[in-house]
Amino acid sequence: MAQFTLDGKKVEAKEGSLVIDAAREAGTEIPHYCYHPTLGNPGNCRLCVVEVEGAPKPMVSCRLPVKEGMVVHSNSPQALRARSSALELHLVNHPLDCPVCDQAGECGLQDYYMKHGQYESQVRENKLHKKKRVPIGPHVMLDQERCVLCTRCTRFTSEVTKTHELGIFGRGHKEAIDLAPGKTLDNPYSGNVVDICPVGALTDRDFRYKVRVWYLDKTNSICPGCSRGCNISLHTNTKRPWHNEGRRAARIKPRHNAEINGYWICDEGRYSCSKLDEDRLGKVMQLKPAPAEISWDAALSEISQSLAKNIEEKGKEGLAVIASGLLSNEDWAGFKKIFVEALKVSHFLFTPEPDQMGEEDELLRKKEKVPNLKGGEALGFGTQIKSESWESLAQKIESGKIWGLYILERDPSKVWKEKTKNLLDKLELIVFQSPYKTAIGNWAHYRLPATSYAEEEGHFTNFEGKIQKYEQALLPLGEALPDWDILQKLERHYKEVQSHALTGASK
Amino acid sequence: MAIKIKEVTRPPKNFQGQIYLWEVWLGLLVTFRHLFVNLGRHTLKALGIKTEPGAVTIQYPEDPAVLGKRARTRHRLLKRDDGTPRCTACLLCETICPAKCIRIVAEESPDVIVEKRAKSFSIDLGLCVFCGYCAEACPVDAIHMDSTDVAITAYDRKDMIWNMAELLEGKKNPASA
Numbered sequence: 001m002a003q004f005t006l007d008g009k010k011v012e013a014k015e016g017s018l019v020i021d022a023a024r025e026a027g028t029e030i031p032h033y034c035y036h037p038t039l040g041n042p043g044n045c046r047l048c049v050v051e052v053e054g055a056p057k058p059m060v061s062c063r064l065p066v067k068e069g070m071v072v073h074s075n076s077p078q079a080l081r082a083r084s085s086a087l088e089l090h091l092v093n094h095p096l097d098c099p100v101c102d103q104a105g106e107c108g109l110q111d112y113y114m115k116h117g118q119y120e121s122q123v124r125e126n127k128l129h130k131k132k133r134v135p136i137g138p139h140v141m142l143d144q145e146r147c148v149l150c151t152r153c154t155r156f157t158s159e160v161t162k163t164h165e166l167g168i169f170g171r172g173h174k175e176a177i178d179l180a181p182g183k184t185l186d187n188p189y190s191g192n193v194v195d196i197c198p199v200g201a202l203t204d205r206d207f208r209y210k211v212r213v214w215y216l217d218k219t220n221s222i223c224p225g226c227s228r229g230c231n232i233s234l235h236t237n238t239k240r241p242w243h244n245e246g247r248r249a250a251r252i253k254p255r256h257n258a259e260i261n262g263y264w265i266c267d268e269g270r271y272s273c274s275k276l277d278e279d280r281l282g283k284v285m286q287l288k289p290a291p292a293e294i295s296w297d298a299a300l301s302e303i304s305q306s307l308a309k310n311i312e313e314k315g316k317e318g319l320a321v322i323a324s325g326l327l328s329n330e331d332w333a334g335f336k337k338i339f340v341e342a343l344k345v346s347h348f349l350f351t352p353e354p355d356q357m358g359e360e361d362e363l364l365r366k367k368e369k370v371p372n373l374k375g376g377e378a379l380g381f382g383t384q385i386k387s388e389s390w391e392s393l394a395q396k397i398e399s400g401k402i403w404g405l406y407i408l409e410r411d412p413s414k415v416w417k418e419k420t421k422n423l424l425d426k427l428e429l430i431v432f433q434s435p436y437k438t439a440i441g442n443w444a445h446y447r448l449p450a451t452s453y454a455e456e457e458g459h460f461t462n463f464e465g466k467i468q469k470y471e472q473a474l475l476p477l478g479e480a481l482p483d484w485d486i487l488q489k490l491e492r493h494y495k496e497v498q499s500h501a502l503t504g505a506s507k
Numbered sequence: 508m509a510i511k512i513k514e515v516t517r518p519p520k521n522f523q524g525q526i527y528l529w530e531v532w533l534g535l536l537v538t539f540r541h542l543f544v545n546l547g548r549h550t551l552k553a554l555g556i557k558t559e560p561g562a563v564t565i566q567y568p569e570d571p572a573v574l575g576k577r578a579r580t581r582h583r584l585l586k587r588d589d590g591t592p593r594c595t596a597c598l599l600c601e602t603i604c605p606a607k608c609i610r611i612v613a614e615e616s617p618d619v620i621v622e623k624r625a626k627s628f629s630i631d632l633g634l635c636v637f638c639g640y641c642a643e644a645c646p647v648d649a650i651h652m653d654s655t656d657v658a659i660t661a662y663d664r665k666d667m668i669w670n671m672a673e674l675l676e677g678k679k680n681p682a683s684a
Contacts, residue, residue, distance in 0.1 A: 097622070133622060
């Protein structure tokens with residue numbers, strides 16, 4: 001460890017670590033564009049300059065190792081002058097089109113210029129024009145004029161994804177970021193270059209002009225896209241509903257967690273937010289014999305009565321439950337309480353099936369496209385309690401052994417295809433509980449709306465067994481309730497029906 | 508801080524006050540003073556002698572209202588030389604509006620240099636407090652409050668909402684409501 005002085009304070013840091021890192025740990029944020037903790041420190045933006053006593057000129061703190069006894073001033077007149085001169089050079093060709101720029105409100109140039117800028121520009125020349133509004137991939141839009149050439153994006157494509165789509169072309173003042181010949185920025189992590197771009201040079205095509213960033217509310221959440229459990233920040237627009245095409249979820253940004261996802265998330269997770277409110281179930285429905293809206297209490301007590309009646313007549317072996325890894329730990333606990341402890345169900349199905357499997361790679365993405373199979377495993381689902389396969393369950397229904405099916409957030413019609421109708425017609429009771437409409441929902445006797453992960457609080461256990469909390473970002477849509485709440489209410493109703501049956505028998 | 512109470516004593520009841528006539532005369536005295544002062548000023552003006560201007564009665568709404576040079580009146584949206592709206596949908600006016608009466612939906616402009624434009628722009632004049640912040644905030648000088656239109660009336664609240672075309676033309680289209 002070495003001790004040095006930063007702005008008059010004594011700071012402890014590892015000998016040889018960077019001054020910019022040591023300062024951040026000590027609570028002093030030194031402005032920077034090119035430096036990024038995981039992408040190295042080319043030292044080309046010259047914004048992190050600090051004054052070091054004894055050094056002949058200002059030093060860039062992102063390339064300056066800590067030495068015992070050095071005296072650093074991050075806000076001395078010399079450092080501030082060097083910083084404002086560097087900013088002036090960054091703005092020589094910057095178009096200053098903040099009114100139309102999506103980065104406005106979270107832009108490095110805006111933030112630092114308010115603090116350190118020279119308000120009177122000395123530049124009298126015309127600005128140089130470069131390429132504007134170039135879609136460089138399915139998700140990213142490039143504006144070369146706004147670029148400050150920090151090279152974070154090129155380093156991301158060469159060091160993190162190793163796909164090398166972006167590079168710097170030209171020399172001197174004509175230098176610009178562009179696509180490598182014959183390439184498009186379509187790797188599965190392309191959205192991250194938008195996050196690391198400190199200015200508005202790389203913006204999201206998906207988010208473009210939808211809503212201003214200062215209207216957004218931010219909630220800490222966990223991506224439900226796969227079993228990695230990446231930490232995300234869910235940005236929602238609820239105060240001004242006419243923006244963002246009426247959608248409540250505006251965008252998803254990664255949240256730094258060194259143990260899970262670092263600074264990144266994949267595009268699949270990032271652009272899933274536009275589908276958050278699509279095809280949602282909002283009302284409790286009884287669909288058979290005739291479709292009708294029904295209250296929660298009525299629906300749950302009718303389901304309980306039907307369950308009790310069928311268990312009495314045909315035995316508890318005839319009930320099957322299909323669940324998915326989309327359930328939170330809390331949901332799994334409620335699930336266990338009703339289906340294992342109260343109803344003693346013997347047929348479960350929760351293994352991820354073709355519709356929930358996807359691509360996997362070494363960086364972040366995992367094969368199972370559901371977040372919380374591990375949470376179920378912790379309660380014995382998939383280990384002590386074995387799962388059926390789709391075929392074996394279909395056979396059991398075919399042979400008439402099963403009379404009831406309780407489906408949570410899954411769609412068997414995707415697997416059973418054209419057989420589905422024949423199979424489901426044999427059943428006495430189908431309950432479908434999910435946030436989303438699926439084909440199977442229309443065959444169910446009862447359709448119960450559940451909340452999506454953005455509308456409830458809970459925990460997911462990722463594939464490594466790390467338990468992480470996600471917070472509620474939005475109000476439930478319509479009559480939707482969290483899965484655990486529905487299951488707990490159902491359990492209460494079922495117990496009530498049972499106790500009535502008992503007292504009835506004793507009379 | 509405690510509330511301070513100041514007691515005011517009523518004037519004593521007397522004959523002069525109870526017959527009211529004396530107070531009526533005092534009131535009329537004020538009226539006649541104004542009449543003769545203004546009559547004098549108008550007469551002097553007619554004779555070509557400079558004095559303070561006399562009071563004038565305007566037959567509003569038959570005659571137009573006299574507005575100060577800097578009066579804030581109904582908004583108008585300005586156009587560029589080529590006739591397209593100047594508004595780039597930066598949403599600064601919507602953000603600063605304390606009455607939240609401005610609603611803008613942005614979209615991509617076909618012109619690469621313009622980049623962004625308003626798909627729809629509406630002001631609910633029934634909510635507007637005429638503070639003028641929107642005109643102040645606009646970075647492209649697209650919105651002014653100098654239409655000199657102060658007679659904004661409607662039979663229905665939703666008719667008080669002016670859309671982009673109406674704000675550009677300065678005329679409420681009765682069919683749009």
